[in-house]
Amino acid sequence: GQQLNQSPQSMFIQEGEDVSMNCTSSSIFNTWLWYKQDPGEGPVLLIALYKAGELTSNGRLTAQFGITRKDSFLNISASIPSDVGIYFCATADPYSGAGSYQLTFGKGTKLSVIP
Amino acid sequence: IAGITQAPTSQILAAGRRMTLRCTQDMRHNAMYWYRQDLGLGLRLIHYSNTAGTTGKGEVPDGYSVSRANTDDFPLTLASAVPSQTSVYFCASSDSIGTGAYNEQFFGPGTRLTVL
Numbered sequence: 001g002q003q004l005n006q007s008p009q010s011m012f013i014q015e016g017e018d019v020s021m022n023c024t025s026s027s028i029f030n031t032w033l034w035y036k037q038d039p040g041e042g043p044v045l046l047i048a049l050y051k052a053g054e055l056t057s058n059g060r061l062t063a064q065f066g067i068t069r070k071d072s073f074l075n076i077s078a079s080i081p082s083d084v085g086i087y088f089c090a091t092a093d094p095y096s097g098a099g100s101y102q103l104t105f106g107k108g109t110k111l112s113v114i115p
Numbered sequence: 116i117a118g119i120t121q122a123p124t125s126q127i128l129a130a131g132r133r134m135t136l137r138c139t140q141d142m143r144h145n146a147m148y149w150y151r152q153d154l155g156l157g158l159r160l161i162h163y164s165n166t167a168g169t170t171g172k173g174e175v176p177d178g179y180s181v182s183r184a185n186t187d188d189f190p191l192t193l194a195s196a197v198p199s200q201t202s203v204y205f206c207a208s209s210d211s212i213g214t215g216a217y218n219e220q221f222f223g224p225g226t227r228l229t230v231l
Contacts, residue, residue, distance in 0.1 A: 006157075031217050042119075042205050042222030043158070050216065088157060092217045098165040099211030099218060100146035102173075105157040 006089050006106030014114050019076040021109040023089030031092040032072040033103070034063050038085045046087075047074070079113050086110050117141050119223035121206050127229045128196050136191045136226050138206030145211040147189040148220060149173075149181060151202040158205065164189055165211065196230045203227050 006023045013019055023032070031050055035043035047058050049065035049072060056063055062075045072089055086108040092101040122137045140147065145166045150158040150173075160173030164183040178200060180192045189208075193200055204227075207220040 009155075033217065040224075042207070042224055044222070045219050048217050048219075095163075095165055095171075098146070100163070100165050100209055101217055101220070102160065102163070103148075103158075103220060105159070107155060107157040 004089055004091065004104060004106040006109055008109055009107070010110040010112070012112045012114060013079055015079060015081060017079055019079055019083070019111060020073065021087060021089075022071060022073045023106045024071040025091070026070065028069040029091040029093075030069070031101075032063075032065050033090040033092055034061075034072070034074050035088045035090060035105075036085050037088065037108075043088060048092075076111075079111075081113050081115055084111060084113050119206055119208055119221060121204075121223040121226050123226060124224070125227040125229075127231065128193075130197055130230055131195050134193045134196055134228070136193075136204055136206075136228070138189045138191070138223060139187050140189075140206075140208040140221075140223075141187065142208060142210075142221070143186060144208035144221075145186065146209045146218070146220075147183065148207040148209075149179070149189070149191045150205045150207065150222075151175065151200075152205060152225075153202050161191065161204075196228075198230045201228060201230045 034046045037043040047063040054065040060077045064073045089106040119140045148163045149161040162181040164170045206223040209218045209220040
């Protein structure tokens with residue numbers, strides 16, 4: 001099946017620092033997603049990207065859809081303790097005629113923020 | 116607003132036993148999904164259902180079965196549990212409006228299953 005290579009696997013940063021993580025694939029995709037999973041909970045969608053080169057922000061989060069359509073990046077500025085969690089990239093392929101999507105997830109980046 | 120509920124929250128199960136994980140959503144979403152999450156592997160799709168009465172296989176379907184008798188419920192059954200099925204299981208649901216944009220999948224809180 002398709003594989004997404006997400007890096008780094010984990011990060012320890014000081015509160016207030018900026019964070020960058022990325023996801024690459026050997027295949028081209030039309031939709032890139034970024035989800036966050038808080039400890040003990042299910043993932044929650046942060047940002048959806050639909051167009052090569054697209055740059056989208058959600059508060060202190062900014063994500064980009066790579067020009068080649070094979071990668072995506074997520075940046076978090078001025079990190080705070082509640083940013084702790086696991087961040088997943090994902091791609092979405094539509095099920096034919098159904099309006100629903102098959103998601104393929106990266107393995108996640110575990111973020112720890114030191115106050 | 117409940118969203119998606121899963122039961123049980125956690126379970127320890129002897130190998131060989133049958134187990135059904137329950138998932139209910141109150142958002143009237145047509146599509147529902149089951150994922151398993153293992154350390155270092157992210158989330159992998161087990162089975163999905165695009166609408167009541169239909170189901171499909173995901174990436175890792177072996178050893179699991181699902182049914183979709185109505186819109187709200189999507190139970191996942193392990194007929195004879197094995198230790199490799201120890202994992203955290205997440206149910207999700209999504210609308211299926213055909214606008215061309217991604218119909219967000221909303222996830223439940225998960226069931227932590229340990230098979231001994």
